[in-house]
Amino acid sequence: MDELQNIAWHDGRVRILDQTRLPGELVLLEISDHHGVIKAIKQLSIRGAPAIGIAAAYGVVLAVWEVEESDRTAFIERANHAIDLIRASRPTARNLSWALERMRGALTRHLNRPLHEIKQALLREAQAIQADDVQRCQQIGRHGAALLTQNCAVLTHCNAGALATGGYGTALGIVRAAISLGKKVQVYACETRPLLQGARITAFELSDDGIPVTVLCDNMAAYVMQRSMVQFVLVGADRIARNGDAANKIGTYGLAILARHHRIPFYVAAPLSTFDFDLRNGEQIPIEHRSADEVTHCGGLQTVPDGVPVINPAFDVTPASLIDAFITDKGIFRPPYEATLQPLKSLNLIP
Numbered sequence: 001m002d003e004l005q006n007i008a009w010h011d012g013r014v015r016i017l018d019q020t021r022l023p024g025e026l027v028l029l030e031i032s033d034h035h036g037v038i039k040a041i042k043q044l045s046i047r048g049a050p051a052i053g054i055a056a057a058y059g060v061v062l063a064v065w066e067v068e069e070s071d072r073t074a075f076i077e078r079a080n081h082a083i084d085l086i087r088a089s090r091p092t093a094r095n096l097s098w099a100l101e102r103m104r105g106a107l108t109r110h111l112n113r114p115l116h117e118i119k120q121a122l123l124r125e126a127q128a129i130q131a132d133d134v135q136r137c138q139q140i141g142r143h144g145a146a147l148l149t150q151n152c153a154v155l156t157h158c159n160a161g162a163l164a165t166g167g168y169g170t171a172l173g174i175v176r177a178a179i180s181l182g183k184k185v186q187v188y189a190c191e192t193r194p195l196l197q198g199a200r201i202t203a204f205e206l207s208d209d210g211i212p213v214t215v216l217c218d219n220m221a222a223y224v225m226q227r228s229m230v231q232f233v234l235v236g237a238d239r240i241a242r243n244g245d246a247a248n249k250i251g252t253y254g255l256a257i258l259a260r261h262h263r264i265p266f267y268v269a270a271p272l273s274t275f276d277f278d279l280r281n282g283e284q285i286p287i288e289h290r291s292a293d294e295v296t297h298c299g300g301l302q303t304v305p306d307g308v309p310v311i312n313p314a315f316d317v318t319p320a321s322l323i324d325a326f327i328t329d330k331g332i333f334r335p336p337y338e339a340t341l342q343p344l345k346s347l348n349l350i351p
Contacts, residue, residue, distance in 0.1 A: 006163045007046060007054055009127065012065055014058045018045045019163060019197075023204040034063040034082045041089040041096075044195065048164020049238040049274055050133045053095030056086045057126035060103040064122065069115040079107055079122075091286040092247055092315050094239040098273045099129050133166030136271040136329035140170050141177030144234075144269055144327040148178045152231045153186040155221065158249035159201040160236025160269060170269040171234045172206065174327060179211060187213045188230055190221055192249060194294045194312065218251055225262040233259045237270040242345070244320030244337030245282025246270075250313055256322035268318075269327040277345045282317035290314050 006017045010030075018027040020043065029045060031037055037059030040046050046055045063082030067075050083100050090096060106125035110118045148154070154175060158164075161172035168176060175185050187206055192198035199215045206213040216224060224230050233255055237246045246252075246268050259266040279285060290312045296304040304310060326333045330347060333340045 005167065006051055007058065007130070007166075009058060009061075009123065014055070014062060016040050016046050016055065017163070019047060019201055020045055022200050032062065032066075034059040034086060037062060038086055038089045041086075047197070048159060049093035049095040049236070050137075050165040050170070050271060051163070052090060052093050053099030053273065054126070054130045054133060054166055056089075056096050057099045057103050057129045059086045060100070060107075061119070061122045061126050064115075064119055067115075072115060075115050075118070076107070076111070080104070090288055092238050092288045094276045095271075095273050102129060130166040133271065133273075134168055136273070137165050137168040137170055137173040138177075139329035140269050140271065140327055141168060141173035143329075143332055144174030144267070145177035145181055145183070147265075147267065147325070147327070147332070148174065148183055148185060148232065151184045153188060153229060155188045155190065155224065155230040155233045155255070155264075156202060157190045157198060157233075157235050157252055157255055158192045159197045159205070160234075161202060161205050163201055163205055164236065169205075170236045170271065170327075171267075172202070174234060174269055175206075175211065176209070185211070187211060188224055189213055189215050190218050190251065190255070191215055192251065193218055194298065196298075197249070221255055222258050222262075225258055225264055230264065233264055233266045235266075235268055237268050237274050238315060239279075239285050240268070240270060240275045240326070241279040241281050241285060242275070242277045242338070242341060243281045244323060244326070244335070244341060245285070245317050246320070246323060246326075247282065247285045247287070247315045247317045250316050253316040253318045253322075256318045260322050265324045266318075266322060267325050267327055268323050271329050272344060272347060275328075275341070275344055282319065285315075285317055287316070288314040 008015045014031045016029045021027045064079050110121040161169035189198040189202040203213050203215050237248045240246045256266050292310045295310040295312050320337050
């Protein structure tokens with residue numbers, strides 16, 4: 001997916017692959033200020049928790065990139081104000097606030113340097129966050145590939161691939177790593193209503209890489225499990241509480257229940273930056289609710305009668321009791337999570 005990198009810094013601007021246009025069109029957005037980054041995040045032009053964090057980091061750089069270097073106070077205020085604005089763009093993904101904390105740390109460490117040096121330090125930090133995420137995904141892939149059998153089928157939900165991260169992917173990174181080891185892996189991608197990220201994005205990037213992928217409607221998941229068509233369920237996450245409760249795209253919780261009933265391993269793949277050890281459990285994870293239009297219309301077609309109310313939570317929380325293992329860049333962790341995840345807390349400090 002190198003030629004389809006979802007976000008890149010280029011000559012004082014950020015280029016973002018507009019994922020709302022996939023799979024029909026490949027459209028690159030050129031963004032020159034942090035307000036454009038916020039818009040891209042809110043409108044899902046860039047999505048996936050790690051990718052949102054990377055975009056947020058570049059948004060901080062854009063906020064000060066063209067600022068005059070004669071007013072230090074205004075420069076610092078603008079950077080901090082941008083961090084606060086970007087943080088509010090989407091509430092659920094932990095990687096967003098994690099990346100912004102890293103950017104604020106870089107700002108603080110270089111506070112007494114000339115302003116042009118602070119700009120370069122912020123850019124280096126954003127680029128480091130992106131490069132770091134790719135390495136984390138590759139490590140997740142290596143750890144997770146060992147869990148997949150030589151010939152298997154994996155069910156996934158939403159998109160936890162290269163286009164949701166800095167590159168390579170979390171859940172799909174495991175698939176890529178397994179295939180690189182010579183394993184034969186078939187992916188079944190749930191379409192992921194209401195915005196079809198599985199059908200539009202997961203199927204797009206896997207087919208582009210020549211990885212076997214079959215799309216199914218969300219309500220067909222029980223069918224393929226009942227008929228032993230899949231041997232693993234592999235998903236990503238947007239925020240994980242310290243007890244192991246995990247928020248991911250709406251519909252994930254239902255898949256976990258189905259997997260448990262059919263005795264299929266349910267694995268969550270996520271980098272350390274997705275864990276939020278300040279939260280005791282999933283009840284404390286903020287759940288984003290999005291516009292009703294995403295449910296009432298699909299592909300320009302109205303699908304719900306006028307005046308009928310809808311609900312549209314973007315995420316649900318899967319209880320730790322339904323998760324067989326977390327596959328992270330630091331290794332594989334199994335229950336009881338209150339104990340096994342604790343060593344990660346000391347590693348999760350913002351550098």
